[in-house]
Amino acid sequence: MVSTPFPSGAPDAGSPDEPLAGSPGGGPPDASAAAEASVPAAPGPLDAAPRIAAEAVDLLGRLRTELEAARLPLAIDGAADTEGVRRAAVGQLDDYVLPRYRSLDAPLLAVVGGSTGAGKSTLVNALVGHPVTRAGAIRPTTRQPILLHHPDDVEWFTTARVLPGLSRTIGHRADPGAHLPAERAGVDPDPRATDTLAMVAEPQLPHGLALLDAPDIDSIADENRRLAAQLLSAADLWIFVTTANRYADAVPWELLLDAAARDITVAVVLDRVPSGVEDEVAADLSALLGRRGLGGAELFVVTESPLDPDGMLPAGTVAPLQQWLATIAHDAGSRSEVARRTLNGVVRQLADKAEGIARAEDDQRQAAARLTGVVESAYGEAREGVLAATHDGTLLRGEVLSRWQDFVGTGEFFRSLESGIGRLRDRITAFLTGRPAPAEEVETAIETGLHAVLVEQVAAAAEESEDRWRQDAAGRGLLEGRDLSRVPEDFPDRAAAEIRGWQQDLIRLIEDEGAGKRTMARVTALGVNGVAVTLMIVSFASTGGLLGIEVGIAGGTAVVAQKLLESIFGEDAVRRLARRSQQNLTQRVSDLLVRDARRFTILLDEVREEEETGQLRGLVPGLRRLGDSGASVTGRTGA
Numbered sequence: 001m002v003s004t005p006f007p008s009g010a011p012d013a014g015s016p017d018e019p020l021a022g023s024p025g026g027g028p029p030d031a032s033a034a035a036e037a038s039v040p041a042a043p044g045p046l047d048a049a050p051r052i053a054a055e056a057v058d059l060l061g062r063l064r065t066e067l068e069a070a071r072l073p074l075a076i077d078g079a080a081d082t083e084g085v086r087r088a089a090v091g092q093l094d095d096y097v098l099p100r101y102r103s104l105d106a107p108l109l110a111v112v113g114g115s116t117g118a119g120k121s122t123l124v125n126a127l128v129g130h131p132v133t134r135a136g137a138i139r140p141t142t143r144q145p146i147l148l149h150h151p152d153d154v155e156w157f158t159t160a161r162v163l164p165g166l167s168r169t170i171g172h173r174a175d176p177g178a179h180l181p182a183e184r185a186g187v188d189p190d191p192r193a194t195d196t197l198a199m200v201a202e203p204q205l206p207h208g209l210a211l212l213d214a215p216d217i218d219s220i221a222d223e224n225r226r227l228a229a230q231l232l233s234a235a236d237l238w239i240f241v242t243t244a245n246r247y248a249d250a251v252p253w254e255l256l257l258d259a260a261a262r263d264i265t266v267a268v269v270l271d272r273v274p275s276g277v278e279d280e281v282a283a284d285l286s287a288l289l290g291r292r293g294l295g296g297a298e299l300f301v302v303t304e305s306p307l308d309p310d311g312m313l314p315a316g317t318v319a320p321l322q323q324w325l326a327t328i329a330h331d332a333g334s335r336s337e338v339a340r341r342t343l344n345g346v347v348r349q350l351a352d353k354a355e356g357i358a359r360a361e362d363d364q365r366q367a368a369a370r371l372t373g374v375v376e377s378a379y380g381e382a383r384e385g386v387l388a389a390t391h392d393g394t395l396l397r398g399e400v401l402s403r404w405q406d407f408v409g410t411g412e413f414f415r416s417l418e419s420g421i422g423r424l425r426d427r428i429t430a431f432l433t434g435r436p437a438p439a440e441e442v443e444t445a446i447e448t449g450l451h452a453v454l455v456e457q458v459a460a461a462a463e464e465s466e467d468r469w470r471q472d473a474a475g476r477g478l479l480e481g482r483d484l485s486r487v488p489e490d491f492p493d494r495a496a497a498e499i500r501g502w503q504q505d506l507i508r509l510i511e512d513e514g515a516g517k518r519t520m521a522r523v524t525a526l527g528v529n530g531v532a533v534t535l536m537i538v539s540f541a542s543t544g545g546l547l548g549i550e551v552g553i554a555g556g557t558a559v560v561a562q563k564l565l566e567s568i569f570g571e572d573a574v575r576r577l578a579r580r581s582q583q584n585l586t587q588r589v590s591d592l593l594v595r596d597a598r599r600f601t602i603l604l605d606e607v608r609e610e611e612e613t614g615q616l617r618g619l620v621p622g623l624r625r626l627g628d629s630g631a632s633v634t635g636r637t638g639a
Helices: 031-038 045-069 079-102 120-128 151-158 222-233 250-262 278-291 319-330 332-391 398-408 412-419 424-431 439-470 473-479 491-513 517-526 528-540 556-569 571-604 610-617 620-628
Strands: 108-114 146-149 167-171 196-201 209-213 237-243 265-273 298-303
Touching (some): 045 332, 045 620, 120 209, 120 237, 209 319, 237 250, 265 332, 298 319, 319 332, 332 439, 332 528, 332 571, 398 439, 439 473, 439 571, 491 528, 491 571, 528 556, 556 571
Parallel strands (some): 108 209, 146 196, 167 196
Antiparallel strands (some): 146 209
């Protein structure tokens, strides 16, 4: 025995190319429809429907672009959940919202969903009157989604109009007269093809309505659960199947609450209800639905009954549900109302989601600013440490001081300065005739000392940055699998190159300053490199614009260096050269440290700028208006 098929007489829902109302059985359009097609209608609210639908598609297309661009890379509270919301919203736009707005007259898609063992496949078989989808004891029965449609509606579903991410295969229904049991009848699903939609033409279905048998929402297989949620998000209406024993379970209610938020049309099928308690159980479930915002859901009770040899429910068991679906499918106004209600609810929900994702991006920026501040502070301290060493005389000790004294000579040179005999510039050439040591040795000592300071300060900054990042959840997530606390292998070479670049810049400064013949003769007497290392000494002994001789830094070392330069260039020029030398070195040190700090801050580059988030946030008002006024974009209102 088989269930009674759907009531006949449902009109044609049109076609993807020509969505016109037709006569029963898919025949030619009736006279009124033909007249409507050939004679311009009087102006009215629905005249704006195509324009509004086009505007909706444009707005929703921009929303999809912005959602696709949104980024939540930092592992802060709520980010993972919001990322799931973002991905689901993009998928829903692709699978349902944009396709539905582009094809407002397409058949309704009713997705049959529910928990494992609730009897979804048995219900679908009962609705069409013979086994068409597998039902059995092995769980989960439905692994590959199966879409049943009227043969004349096939073109609506063979394209990527809806659920474009799923490929299509054509299934063939068994001969109803073959009396195959439900566990062997219908489409032979491929359990590996969870990303494939098996399409079956079913003449018993009315025009304008398709049924999709979805995998279990609580399947033990992650892929099945994900697919079930995706399919339910693409539905115009839900047929939600639960049982008398499980209707209060948490998992079904999570999806039902989402349905309430979307304001989607829902039919709840309470299956396998023991005889005699139907009213009691139905009343309890109705009360639960009302308290959860689903008081308007249609409730159908299926009394527990033995299946016939073909695995079918007794005839008439699902007749009320069949009649309800047939009524919706028969009338274009009813179909339009279902689509309008679902679209409006989804768009309002998308507005909320977009706003939530924008707030999440705000939180990401705050976390990124916090982590950036840590790095800037650590490397800022490193910069100050390096510059302090180049200003306070620290580098004029040890090897640098020794090599400098070798360069200018000791003893007699200082005594001659202290006694004030004659002018220093008159004795430079004579004093350095012996050239006790080349200037390159001083230059090398300065480079070595400055290099050591740079490496030490960067190592401290990197270690401080990583330590503080690891104390922050967002930072820990970024550092997973990384060790940024060590100085990069190439940093010493880069630091040495910057120091040599600074030294070369000083030589160019000296050459520019000594362009005059008399000055150049004095420079030549000491040697350009000798003048350069002397300028380095003066730079390292200078603080706040006051030279070493004025503040007593590094004693005779700075005195000698300054006097040597003044004897060549004059006092004002020495001040100018020292200042430019300091500025050049400061810039090079700053650039070097900024580049190293990028090892940390580059990990924050995926966090979007406020202006980018503003593009997403700016769509919310339009989405809310669309969700509140979507009744004007639903197409025709009559059959």
